[in-house]
């Protein structure tokens with residue numbers, strides 16, 4: 001089972017708002033935002049030194065991101081979480097509540113993957129409540145995250161909070177930490193910030209967050225398999241010290257293309273197929 005049917009209602013909500021705001025031009029706005037992503041993410045552009053931040057503020061950009069990436073990114077991360085589970089990374093989740101932080105968590109791919117993982121656990125192995133916090137630059141994702149959390153109602157209660165931080169601006173992150181978290185997730189985040197102009201701030205921020213993680217907590221990293229990206233992450237981990245590597249792999253990950261009718265309709269309208277494969281590099285670490 002993949003994630004496309006779970007993403008459809010989120011995309012439909014953005015689609016409705018887009019039609020109200022842009023009328024007949026809406027589909028063209030989304031297509032142009034999809035093309036901008038291909039340029040921004042393609043040909044190793046993310047890793048060009050001193051490039052500018054990607055701006056996720058516009059409604060069309062958000063709809064394009066949700067359409068193209070959310071289901072795939074959730075599926076890839078779910079595979080990584082399952083690998084972590086095989087290595088015992090999630091043995092201690094049988095608590096009343098757990099706290100999870102996703103840095104660069106965006107519109108909810110990481111949350112969808114986490115909830116799917118928890119649903120694979122027996123009731124006596126999983127928490128009743130997940131306190132899920134996103135640290136991200138784009139405050140517009142908060143509303144979408146709340147919709148994602150609402151759509152997952154049932155087995156597990158989710159409390160979503162959002163803290164707007166920009167890792168390139170120390171004034172926004174100096175108070176942030178992860179000392180209460182059981183799990184810290186970075187899914188397709190490091191590639192986006194590891195080559196930015198404000199390199200010193202980004203490094204310090206990641207070092208601070210990784211350094212604040214408490215003993216026995218888990219850190220999950222998943223990104224594209226570019227050495228300059230995963231080495232960047234590995235270097236930050238090494239500079240902090242005290243982590244055991246439960247999983248450290250590079251592998252092709254494929255998403256289940258379980259498109260529903262709504263997604264098929266959007267694929268016809270936008271003339272694109274969402275991302276279904278990732279040449280991935282991922283890590284699951286435990287703080288010792």
Ligand SMILES: C[S@@+](CC[C@H](N)C(=O)[O-])C[C@H]1O[C@@H](n2cnc3c(N)ncnc32)[C@H](O)[C@@H]1O
Pocket residue numbers: 053054056069070073074103104105106107108109110135136137138141165166167168186187188189192193
């Ligand atoms: C490629 S998206 C990944 C989102 C989600 N984790 C996923 O896999 O679908 C990158 C995320 O990083 C956030 N981001 C980009 N630059 C940032 C910065 N300087 N500080 C904090 N967050 C940033 C974006 O808003 C976006 O949510």
